[in-house]
Amino acid sequence: MKGKRLLFWFVVAVLLGVALSQQSPFQQRVNQAIQSGGPEFQRSMQQDPDQALCSQYRDRLPAELVPAFLERQRKLIKYPADGKLMGDWKKGEELFTNPRKGNCYACHTGDPREAGAGNMGPGLVGYGARGTSEAVVKYTYDKIYNAWASMPCSLMYRAGYHGILSPEDTAHIVAFLLDPASPVNANLKR
Amino acid sequence: MRRNRLYRVLGLALLGFALGVALTQSQQELDPYKEAERQRELFRQTAGILPGELYAAQGEELFYAKRGPRQVSLEACDFGLGPGKLEGALTQLPRYFADTRRVEDLETRIVSCMVRLQGFRLEDIKRDEVKALVAYVASKSSEMPINVVPRTSQEVAMYNLGRELWYHRAGDRDMNCAICHESYAGRKVRLSPVRSPRQGLSNEWPAYRFEADKLYTLQDRIAFCYESIGIRPPVYYSEPYIALSMYMLAEATKGKNRFTEMPGFTR
Helix, strand or coil: HHHHHHHHHHHHHHHHCCCCCCCCCCHHHHHHHHCCHHHHHHHHCCCHHHHHHHCCCCCCCHHHHHHHHHHHHCCCCCCCCCCCCCCHHHHHHHHHCCCCCCCCCCCCCCCCCCCCCCCCCCCCCCCCHHHHHHHHHHHHHHHHCCHHCCCCCCCCCCCCCCCCCHHHHHHHHHHHHHHHCCCCCCCCCC | CCHHHHHHHHHHHHHHHHHHHHHHCCCCCCCHHHHHHHHHHHHHHHHHCHHHHHHHHHHHHHHHHCCCCCCCCCCEECCCCCEEECCCCHCCCCCEECCCCCCCCHHHHHHHHHHHCCCCCCCHCCCHHHHHHHHHHHHHHCCCCCCCCCCCCCHHHHHHHHHHHCCCCCCCCCCHHHHHHHHHCCCCCCEEEECHHCCCCCCCEEEEEEEEEEECCCHHHHHHHHHHCCCCCCCCCHHHHHHHHHHHHHHHHHCCCCCCCCCCECC
16 A cells, blocks of 8 residues: 555656656757757757856846846856956956957957957946956956856856956956056056 | 869969958958958959859859769759749748758758759768859849748748747857847947848858858858857758758848849958
């Protein structure tokens, strides 16, 4: 008697598990199409849960999902071991420019002498006018390390989270934007 | 014989191109549209012919030649308007074909005709030949209105699939097509202005890209964007290309866009 009841609940649990893990027929169809693109494509198209959420909501998260999203992204930010969030602006300049590293000129102006910078992101010429208070430095560091921690599904990619920039790299770029000696801030009155 | 002449002209054209590049080195920060126009004129003047026209001429030879194990031409290939009817064929592709029971774009259709009519094995089909054939068939739709309207259930399903891929964020650059080509359409990545499908995105392919000195089909161009956002592109003729093309061209149709000169000439 007891054994039978146990078996019953076991079967119910298994069925429930199967039902919950089932993807919708449309999602299965999408996965099938991605698979048809070959194993390398399929591997690169894998998503983390928040990339999937951004796709689901067409890059505009409903307000009620935003706080938890930001919280999850903030937890992904790592800081340099020595705690210094502002490094060497000269190293930062190289990382900012390098298309395989920051690639920041694709979307932002920076050094005003750099020709042909993109304009998808806000211009960063004279960014150092905000000063170097702890709040400004941290805001800038967090933005570069993980842009989604302040703006869900931003166009700006999460360079630190993906390991394209290390915490130290990120600090160098912060210096490139904020150090009064950086060419980004050459036009500001000292 | 005719092939040889073609290649000689092509060589000449490339020479003209090298000259063109040399001449532009001194100028900086050009308007990309004006620059394309200028490069095009340079070709016209130095070679008397555009590279896209050379590819199309090569494609024309391939189209009418008796080839493959069955030794027949591609004249019986139906692109949706009837066998051998090429005028405006590109404007209504991708579409559903009952004979293959698939939605096919121009490139996939050429390949399936080479297999079904000429008897080629899929693995023996050369990409360069498909590209030349694409250039030739497309040349018969120059400057025509785009007319891709998903009607059959298979076409609607392909459109929906394309829209899903369009919004699919992935890779270590966290990108999808929509964020650049919709949310930020009208802005620039470096010097390159980005368009949305409603603004006509994808209406210039196949095109000769002078920056790469190669003919790019729409599949090549989509692959190029995937590569630039750190995603390994799908294999040619696979569904992601057909789905994305269906989505972009159906949206371009809603925006009442035309194809440019075909094959196109662009950066």
